[in-house]
Amino acid sequence: xxxxxxxxxxxxxxxxxxxxxxxxxxxxxxxxxxxxxxxxxxxxxxxxxxxxxxxxxxxxxxxxxxxxxxxxxxxxxxxxxxxxxxxxxxxxxxxxxxxxxxxxxxxxxxxxxxxxxxxxxxxxxxxxxxxxxxxxxxxxxxxxxxxxxxxxxxxxxxxxxxxxxxxxxxxxxxxxxxxxxxxxxxxxxxxxxxxxxxxxxxxxxxxxxxxxxxxxxxxxxxxxxxxxxxxxxxxxxxxxxxxxxxxxxxxxxxxxxxxxxxxxxxxxxxxxxxxxxxxxxxxxxxxxxxxxxxxxxxxxxxxxxxxxxxxxxxxxxxxxxxxxxxxxxxxxxxxxxxxxxxxxxxxxxxxxxxxxxxxxxxxxxxxxxxxxxxxxxxxxxxxxxxxxxxxxxxxxxxxxxxxxxxxxxxxxxxxxxxxxxxxxxxxxxxxxxxxxxxxxxxxx
Numbered sequence: 001x002x003x004x005x006x007x008x009x010x011x012x013x014x015x016x017x018x019x020x021x022x023x024x025x026x027x028x029x030x031x032x033x034x035x036x037x038x039x040x041x042x043x044x045x046x047x048x049x050x051x052x053x054x055x056x057x058x059x060x061x062x063x064x065x066x067x068x069x070x071x072x073x074x075x076x077x078x079x080x081x082x083x084x085x086x087x088x089x090x091x092x093x094x095x096x097x098x099x100x101x102x103x104x105x106x107x108x109x110x111x112x113x114x115x116x117x118x119x120x121x122x123x124x125x126x127x128x129x130x131x132x133x134x135x136x137x138x139x140x141x142x143x144x145x146x147x148x149x150x151x152x153x154x155x156x157x158x159x160x161x162x163x164x165x166x167x168x169x170x171x172x173x174x175x176x177x178x179x180x181x182x183x184x185x186x187x188x189x190x191x192x193x194x195x196x197x198x199x200x201x202x203x204x205x206x207x208x209x210x211x212x213x214x215x216x217x218x219x220x221x222x223x224x225x226x227x228x229x230x231x232x233x234x235x236x237x238x239x240x241x242x243x244x245x246x247x248x249x250x251x252x253x254x255x256x257x258x259x260x261x262x263x264x265x266x267x268x269x270x271x272x273x274x275x276x277x278x279x280x281x282x283x284x285x286x287x288x289x290x291x292x293x294x295x296x297x298x299x300x301x302x303x304x305x306x307x308x309x310x311x312x313x314x315x316x317x318x319x320x321x322x323x324x325x326x327x328x329x330x331x332x333x334x335x336x337x338x339x340x341x342x343x344x345x346x347x348x349x350x351x352x353x354x355x356x357x358x359x360x361x362x363x364x365x366x367x368x369x370x371x372x373x374x375x376x377x378x379x380x381x382x383x384x385x386x387x388x389x390x391x392x393x394x395x396x397x398x399x400x401x402x403x404x405x406x407x408x409x410x411x412x413x414x415x416x417x418x419x420x421x422x423x424x425x426x427x428x429x430x431x432x433x434x435x436x437x438x439x440x441x442x443x444x
Contacts (some may be wrong), residue, residue, distance in 0.1 A: 024221040025214040027188040028181065029073050032080065037181070038174035038213070039070050039167055043077075049165070056082045058114070060135055060142040062150045062159065065167030068212030071145040074167070075116045078143060085111045087140070091122035096130050106140045113140050120144030121153030128155045135161050169211020176202055178213050179220055190224050194234040204242045219246055263289075264299060272307050276346035283335075283342050293334045297323040300341050311351035311426035318344055349426030357420035364414060371411035406441050416443065 030036040033050065036043060043049050052058050058078055063071040079086035087102040094117070106113035115131075117123065123131075135142045135158065142162060146153060150164055170178070182189040183197050197220075205223075209216040220237075223245040227235050263282055270278035286296060297319075304319035322341040326334040380391035397405040410417060418439065422432040 023218065024182060024189065025068075025217040028178070028185065028217060030077065033077055036070065036073060036077065037177045038170040039074070042165060042167065043070075043074060053078055053081045056084065056112070058084070058112075058141055060162040061144070062120070062154060062162045062164045063143065063145045063167060064150050064164055065147070066169050066211060067147055068209075068214035068216070069167040069169055070213065071167055072116075072118060074165075075114070075118075075143045075145060079114050079116075081112075083111050084114060085109060086114050086116055088116045088118070091117055091119040091127075094127075096127055099127060099130050103134045103139055106134075114143050115140035116143045116145070118145045119147075121146040121148040121150070125155060128158050132158050132161075170213050171211070172206050175206045175209055175211070175213060175216050179205060179216060182217055182220060190220070193224065193228060195224055195227060196236045198236060198238070201237050201239050201242050204239050204246075208242075208246050222246075263291075267296075268299060268303060271303055271342065271346045272350065274346055274350065276343045279342050279346045280339060283338060287331070287335050287338070293326050293331055293338065294323070296338055297326045297341075300338070300345060303345055306355045307350055307352055308345060308348045309351045309354045309428070310431055311349040311353075311423060311428045313427055315345055315348050349428075351423040351425065351428050353420060353422045353428065360419045364417065364419070368411075368413060371413050374409065374411060376407060377409055404438060404441070406444070408442055 033043060033045075033053075041047070058081055061078075063074060065071055075088075076086065078084075087106060089098055089102060102115055106115065115134075131140075131142060132155075134140050142158075144150075144154070144162070150159055150162075154162075179197065179202055183195065184191045186192045201223075205216050205219050208219060219242065223237050223241045226245050227237055227241055263286055267279060267282035267286065270282060283296065287293070301316070301319045301323055304315040308315040319341055322337045325337040329337070375389045376391065376393040376395075378385070378390040380386045385391075393407075395405045395407050397403050408416075416439075420435070422428040422435060424432055
């Protein structure tokens with residue numbers, strides 16, 4: 001392809017002609033940094049990123065953030081740097097062939113080339129490996145956009161050559177500004193229709209958007225189209241119209257990606273903090289978003305043993321019963337025993353003493369290895385083993401007063417090590433008192 005054709009293949013963001021029938025979110029995409037709403041701490045006036053754009057010194061970047069937070073917009077604005085052109089690709093559609101073609105065009109160009117790859121986490125390892133030498137050589141400056149944690153989805157060698165910029169969901173005030181700009185813009189927005197957006201309707205859109213500007217503008221456009229069809233220009237976008245346009249809200253949740261781990265982490269930590277209200281909120285969020293109910297039940301089983309433990313021995317039985325109930329009931333009824341177990345475990349007395357004791361025992365094993373079993377504890381099924389002293393001196397506890405034997409059972413090398421240190425709360429307080437007495441008896 002002749003070079004002059006290559007130069008015109010991807011015009012700058014500001015020069016692109018907008019299709020009047022394009023979605024409102026595309027028509028309202030900022031054409032320079034002054035129009036960008038949100039992410040001011042990252043891309044606002046005086047930030048390091050803006051200085052890099054002004055100087056034309058842009059490193060390879062990974063833009064990581066949730067949908068609709070401005071990743072694609074930011075990538076196009078980076079291409080407005082002096083003597084810079086853009087090669088946009090979507091990882092959903094592009095393969096090794098398309099990547100190599102884009103690199104070839106960059107090599108022939110007389111400008112710095114930003115190779116923008118949307119959804120970069122969808123590139124497989126081989127496709128990412130194709131990129132690496134060209135990024136290293138500076139043939140292209142990679143700008144990848146991803147909704148997934150790049151430490152999970154981008155190869156380590158490629159990631160090490162990029163700076164990761166984290167974008168946040170847009171705050172309510174920023175989304176309101178986005179909506180206001182769309183309502184008043186007569187060239188690209190809805191200003192020519194004379195519609196009004198009351199505060200209640202604006203808040204309803206913001207609340208339904210999860211910090212996603214694209215979703216907010218899509219909902220505004222749908223509500224406006226509904227209003228114009230029924231009442232014509234000059235009407236008011238009432239809250240009822242917003243609700244009708246929004247349909248069923250889709251929650252931000254991914255079954256095997258970062259948001260999955262964020263929500264389950266918040267669920268467990270709320271249980272551990274004895275906060276049933278927060279735990280039930282995250283439970284509802286997982287159920288509503290389609291999480292596998294038995295996964296939640298398994299997490300409750302682990303929690304009952306790890307974090308409640310012997311402070312409330314009934315907790316593990318309840319968690320096991322909950323798992324069985326969910327397995328038999330399924331959804332929607334299975335959410336009821338999940339709520340019961342969640343509220344009980346959140347309010348239960350907590351102790352991780354048993355779990356911590358296991359960790360201390362494992363540490364001792366790593367340090368000392370497999371120490372010899374004391375002779376009195378060894379099994380002696382044959383005469384030879386009995387002659388060698390296996391089982392010699394073993395005291396049967398049930399033949400002793402209080403069914404207690406004062407024999408020491410740890411390998412001698414561990415001395416009087418105490419792994420289990422029960423708390424003085426709940427049922428574990430009684431265990432603590434008994435264990436203290438037994439340990440004193442053994443020390444004698």
